[in-house]
Amino acid sequence: MAEQQAVAPRGHKVLTVVGDSFTPEGHRVATYITAKFKERVSASGTTWRHVDQEMKLFYYNKFVKRYTWVDGQEDQFKATWNTYCAKLYRDHMYYMRKKGTRPAYVSEAICSAWTTAWATERWQANAEKAKANRNTEPGGPSTGTARHTSGSRSIVEHTIDLERELARQPTCMEIFLKTHKKKDGSFVDSRSQTLHQEMTERVAQASQPSAVGGESQSLSTDDLNEIYYDVVGGRTKNSTLYGLGSQAKVAFDRLRNPVGCASSSSSGEMQSLRRENQELRSQLKSMDQRMADMDQWRADEEKKRAERDKSNEDLMAQMRAIVASFTQASQGSESQETQDPSDGGR
Structure with missing residues (x-):
């Protein structure tokens, strides 16, 4: 396997997609992805398929801030990330259910929503089916699980x-x-x-040997x-x-x-991946715009607050000047009233 070289943005690690795995250090990538699941949780996220799109965008944004792709593998990079997340999220939720206690990073409301979903008849039936699949002996009876x-x-x-x-x-x-x-x-x-x-x-x-006495x-x-x-x-x-x-x-x-079939199949898959990637880019752009609008709103509010503070300071200064003028005038009046009347006759 010839390794492709790429120049990564500062602070990013370049990942190559091999099969449906990230290299190098795919196990460290998996650990990083799982850690992001604990930063935010989705109330609807009983499975990866049910995690809302905005939450998936959050996880993907976190991922691409640390990792990037080899030139020409952007679509595979996104598809492989989604494959990793589906498996890791399934395992993550399985161990949470198995442990039976609410993690500190999951609110009581979300935990209650998940627990309610897990208790449904449909969920229980799917869970039993998955358990049976995990215990399947692919080599036949008495051979054990893989x-x-x-x-x-x-x-x-x-x-x-x-x-x-x-x-x-x-x-x-x-x-x-x-x-x-x-x-x-x-x-x-x-x-x-x-x-x-x-x-x-x-x-x-x-x-x-193909002939008697020949070499193997x-x-x-x-x-x-x-x-x-x-x-x-x-x-x-x-x-x-x-x-x-x-x-x-x-x-x-x-x-x-065959070359023709492989090319046709790959072309269709790549087009599908490109469409999905374009949709993700549009959603990311929309999210970035919302963030920029929020930043602008905060900046405008800060400017308004600063203007109000200055206006209040100017008003207070005017009021202090008026009070000082009034006080000075009052003191002058009192001074005249307290003069000795006999002084005025001299």
């Missing part, structure tokens, strides 16, 4: 590390082994072990990735691939999409 050793870092990040270690593009199986084996060398679950055994057998078969065939990275694709059963309905997650997008988009 597990890995990636930790908080995405598989894309582990792939980049592995590429640096190997000084070449790693195969899907190498990525799988890095993220599905424990420190002691054992696999995280029975499905991982079974997949490795089958993959080893398939590679051995594909490498056999050398398989390219694409050949090995094709075998992996077949062994794991292809992509799921959400375009992921067992053992690779979003890295499947990087590994198989070129292999599985």
